[in-house]
Amino acid sequence: MPPKINLTKCDGCKAEEEPLCEQVCPGDLMTLNEDGKAMCRDAGDCWDCMCCTKICPQGAIETRLPYQLGYYPAKLIPRVGTNKIMWTCVDINGKVERFVVKTRND
Amino acid sequence: MCADKKLPKTIEDIEVVVHETDFLIIGAGNAGCFAAIEAKRKNPDLKVTLLEKAHIDRSGCLAAGMDAINTYLKKGKTIEDFIKWSRSQAGGLLREDLAIKVAENLNKPVEEWEEWGLPIKKDEDTEEYANRGKWDITIQGESMKPIIAEKVREYGCEVLNRVVATNYLTKDGRVVGAMGFGVRNGKMYVVKAKATCIATGGAAGLYKPYTNDGSGSHHQLWYCPFNTGAGYAMGIRAGAEMTTFEMRWCATRTKDFNGPIDTISVGYGTPMINAKGEKILQKRYADMGGDAAPRFIRANAPMEEWMEGRGPCFVDTREMSDEDIKQMKTDYLNERPSYVLFLAARGQDLKKEPIEIYGNDPYIVGGHTASGYWLNSEDWSTTIPGLFACGDVAGGVPNKFVGGCAAEGLLAARGAVEYIAKLEDDIEIDESQIEAEKERVYAPLFRMINEGEGIKPKEMEERMQRLMDEYAGGVHQFFRMSEEQLQYALKHIKILQDQVKYLVANDLHELMSAHEVIDRLDVAEVLIYHLMYRKETRWPGWQTRTDYPEKNDQEFDCFVNSRKNPETGKIEVFTREYKQIVPGDRLKPN
Numbered sequence: 001m002p003p004k005i006n007l008t009k010c011d012g013c014k015a016e017e018e019p020l021c022e023q024v025c026p027g028d029l030m031t032l033n034e035d036g037k038a039m040c041r042d043a044g045d046c047w048d049c050m051c052c053t054k055i056c057p058q059g060a061i062e063t064r065l066p067y068q069l070g071y072y073p074a075k076l077i078p079r080v081g082t083n084k085i086m087w088t089c090v091d092i093n094g095k096v097e098r099f100v101v102k103t104r105n106d
Numbered sequence: 107m108c109a110d111k112k113l114p115k116t117i118e119d120i121e122v123v124v125h126e127t128d129f130l131i132i133g134a135g136n137a138g139c140f141a142a143i144e145a146k147r148k149n150p151d152l153k154v155t156l157l158e159k160a161h162i163d164r165s166g167c168l169a170a171g172m173d174a175i176n177t178y179l180k181k182g183k184t185i186e187d188f189i190k191w192s193r194s195q196a197g198g199l200l201r202e203d204l205a206i207k208v209a210e211n212l213n214k215p216v217e218e219w220e221e222w223g224l225p226i227k228k229d230e231d232t233e234e235y236a237n238r239g240k241w242d243i244t245i246q247g248e249s250m251k252p253i254i255a256e257k258v259r260e261y262g263c264e265v266l267n268r269v270v271a272t273n274y275l276t277k278d279g280r281v282v283g284a285m286g287f288g289v290r291n292g293k294m295y296v297v298k299a300k301a302t303c304i305a306t307g308g309a310a311g312l313y314k315p316y317t318n319d320g321s322g323s324h325h326q327l328w329y330c331p332f333n334t335g336a337g338y339a340m341g342i343r344a345g346a347e348m349t350t351f352e353m354r355w356c357a358t359r360t361k362d363f364n365g366p367i368d369t370i371s372v373g374y375g376t377p378m379i380n381a382k383g384e385k386i387l388q389k390r391y392a393d394m395g396g397d398a399a400p401r402f403i404r405a406n407a408p409m410e411e412w413m414e415g416r417g418p419c420f421v422d423t424r425e426m427s428d429e430d431i432k433q434m435k436t437d438y439l440n441e442r443p444s445y446v447l448f449l450a451a452r453g454q455d456l457k458k459e460p461i462e463i464y465g466n467d468p469y470i471v472g473g474h475t476a477s478g479y480w481l482n483s484e485d486w487s488t489t490i491p492g493l494f495a496c497g498d499v500a501g502g503v504p505n506k507f508v509g510g511c512a513a514e515g516l517l518a519a520r521g522a523v524e525y526i527a528k529l530e531d532d533i534e535i536d537e538s539q540i541e542a543e544k545e546r547v548y549a550p551l552f553r554m555i556n557e558g559e560g561i562k563p564k565e566m567e568e569r570m571q572r573l574m575d576e577y578a579g580g581v582h583q584f585f586r587m588s589e590e591q592l593q594y595a596l597k598h599i600k601i602l603q604d605q606v607k608y609l610v611a612n613d614l615h616e617l618m619s620a621h622e623v624i625d626r627l628d629v630a631e632v633l634i635y636h637l638m639y640r641k642e643t644r645w646p647g648w649q650t651r652t653d654y655p656e657k658n659d660q661e662f663d664c665f666v667n668s669r670k671n672p673e674t675g676k677i678e679v680f681t682r683e684y685k686q687i688v689p690g691d692r693l694k695p696n
Binding site for chain 1: 159160161163164165166169170220223224225246248249253268289290317319322323324325326327330331332362363432435436439440442443444446447448449450451452453454615618
């Protein structure tokens, strides 16, 4: 279910007034739980836009599609640089693909 | 942060924050951002304020990114070419006066975006933008929203993030700002403005999506699910004239993900095929232009195949080269990255298995079809003085897409800046409307506190979506509807409107959800009136009347408009004449 939080990695963006995932979620779905870790209020209301996944400085958020639509355990992991994102995609059969996407002019 | 700690317990607890500004823009998406920047360029002394429900960096349709601009006038193309193409794609119905002005401004925002940092591919030989189709160029738009948000801040505009607009402030029939509430702090916001521009986008979530399994995938939509028709609803409640709601946006999308399809079919020229392997457009719609058939034909074609027992349908990727498949996935990563995850989650090899396609739940979205505010082409003003509109919420110009919505931002800002320059009086607000709005807006919170139970926003949303889907031509009904079905839908939408007094909200997020459903009910009601009025079938798929299956040019070759009479509360539906400016057969692209 989207988005899945790695509670060990998530530090709740302690230095920020508001965690970055909460700041950017276009659906106001990300917030902190009682332990100060990120949580999604309602996975069913997620658009899978991956804004939270891309902005998390700890790499603690993984976007998972609803199982009703896509099988387990595919992964799509972004590594965000200044002007590009390197994406790693692993399909349900373990096939790995990598992509580099330019996001801003140099 | 735990939102409920900040919840007001009584109406007296609500802090009212008053802002005064010259130009208020509601919605800081693509169109709203361009309106803000243009207003500052026209008059740097103006105070420009944007009210944004989410955060300007990642809000609206461009939150996840975008992989193409579908309307760019390339070398050799004229405005007349563009109007003819767009007009034919829309089945011959668009506001030519508006569309011409949009076309005149299409290229500027795109070129500026590039200058500000948006990567756009160039053809190596010509140095022109690389083609994707006749009017389309490929962009690498993952960061196009943060890029334009930075520019808005640089120009010195004020941005109020996480404020949900709920209604306009009015004074003697004029819009003088807006009211709303802070979804993070619970405060009520009153923004007084000399001119106001609505740019909240279209309406998703009126209809039940077929991907909704009861858990987990309520928002697996193509259109941004957080665009919930607030701008339409505020206009309807204020008595603004609306046009062409019945021209719904039902499109062919990737099955089960509701992803964009032009990326594959236009970008890589893959044919649409049915279960028998037949090329649908060429075989059945050759007389309508085959692969270049109007948008509503392409939208409806796979659904017709299903109805006839020839589904599932696909776009055939099996002939694509490895490089093209890789590039296409890269395009998706620029717009809807999770589609690449979807393909991985299906373990799908596109060389062996084509991509399945299907129709989507219908949306009301003026960037694709013509639904929205009825505008004056002189200045992009609505029928209410002081109120301007741009982007998906503005009507009359189908096929404007990202570039056209940005162009409308420029046009609306120019109109508003001129309007402000002519104003003489200061605005005095009648405080009683603020009190009334405060009671209306916070009612679901206080009902929860005082009564302890009622209707949850999601329950009401799902009831509405089921009604619209089953009785007003949703995807499960293959977009078809009849008079009796529409009457049924209307009867129950009116019951729901009466039941909003029972809505409850446990926190500010739910309060936002409550207003999203209240707004969508107002949009749904007007939509049904429009669908009932057009007793013909002009755009099969977008608007299919089983009881009036033919087109009736004698009566309906015109705009269907509506206005909620604020005195009687009744929706009045009427027609406006089509005015042709660009000569030629309106159904032909050239």
